[in-house]
Amino acid sequence: LIKWCATKLSNRRKELYHPGPKPLPIIGNALDIPKVSPWREYAGWRQQYGKFSTRPRRDIIHLSALGKHIVVVNSIEKAVDLLDKRSSNYSDRPDIPMANMTGWTAINIGLIHYGELWRRHRRLFHQKFRQNAVSEFRPLQTSKIQVLLRNLLENPEEFSLHVRNFPASVIMAATYGYEIAPRNDPIVTLVDEASTMITEHIFLGSQLVNVFPVLRHIPDWMPGAAFKKIARDCHNKVNEMMDTPFYAVKEQMAKGEAMPSWTSELLQDHDAKKRGEEGEYLIKSVAATAFAVAADTSASSLASFILAMVLYPDVLAKAQAELDSVVGNTRLPNFGDRDSMPYIDALCHEIFRWSPAVPLGVPHAALEDDIYDGRLIPAGTMILSNIWAMSRDERMYDQPSKFMPERFLNADGTEVTHDPLPTFGFGRRICVGRHLADDTLWIAVATMVSCFNFTKAKDAFGKEIDVTGEFDDKLISHPRPFKCSITPRSDAAVKLIKTSV
């Protein structure tokens, strides 16, 4: 009888929810949740659970852990259906115990529940980063790009530091009027530490407490309680990261010495003054979050660009040919050249597709029960958009693992088809900084292509050092460290880099 009941129950469950790995009693799929590269693992499950189902292929996978429901969305079509078309139900964020314990949830719009507080954060971000507003950043980007080019010329081995510093210097100057030091900048280090701690521990599988929230109450001395110290340390860093640059701006404002910045702008805003402490906390939060979300994501795309150029020299050659014919070698490219260089535009689009900086997106959550494709998605379900799997979907992209800007060009290569990409997420929670990210990547790519060659580095015996093209496992994923040779294209390029101010 027990066996009969168990089979009945399991069959009913199978019919109720979308397919997925078979759950164990009570703990469900807690042990199935992948700890490394979850996006690859979930993409693999799509094949596994699609192959044997009555339908040809399933792009939605259901998991459960201790009564918590998780749905992984592996195709753009399904993500649009749920997160765009039904956005009124799927714009919440789930509770992630490690994010709550580290203090990130309270300040980071990306983790705040859908509701009035989120709207207030989003409004401020939208005003600053909407499509028509981001041209305001261009003079700053143009001046910081010259620093990037000079650093690549003088010290090419440290390219990953330089591409990290470029978006960081833009967003720090824009947000706080703060000039970062070329290395070991105290504020950048602080934000890096606080961000790394959370990006390493936010995934479901990375900490047991994310799957079993009750564990947050275990005493510190118990085995397995190390996560509590991690969370406490991170919380201190989050507070410090918010306060240090913010109070520096306030002090400069009091002395009449503040550089123009988003923070000083918001502080001067009458509404913010009226809201008193709460308004200040909001400003502190959006400013700190802007740096945390903008710098690392863009740095990932810039590092991916260099990786792609080393692995695909023919693409670099085509981009350089286009650049030489449009811009020549007597000046650096600028934003005004963008429309005349479709290949470079397509190349940037391809970087966003080939190496999405946030491969598993930021989880959404369902507010209410929903029926989709005849199956239940219960209220509270965590929705994971597998952006990596969507970007590698062979139904959408021919030879998806190949870096091929041509896929976004029309037949004669004169126009870019800006097909929507999953890279920036979906619905009401879509990345609010995507226009800035796009500009940042474009100006960096165009100027780097114009000035440098990127090739495989050689060892002491003159043999090329292999580049594996692998990426790390964090929430914001970067190419794993690799060696390459970055050399100026010509004497004219050196002169341009040295003389540009």
Ligand code: HEM
């Ligand atoms: C290559 C660069 C970037 C990538 C790939 C990226 C990707 C993403 C993704 C996937 C999300 C989650 C969307 C969703 O929930 O469906 C997101 C959210 C967000 N991004 Fe970006 N992002 C980038 C750059 C930036 C920049 C430069 C900013 C500057 C402000 C920014 C600000 C944000 C914010 C504030 C959110 C949270 C939005 C919300 O929850 O309402 N991002 N981003």
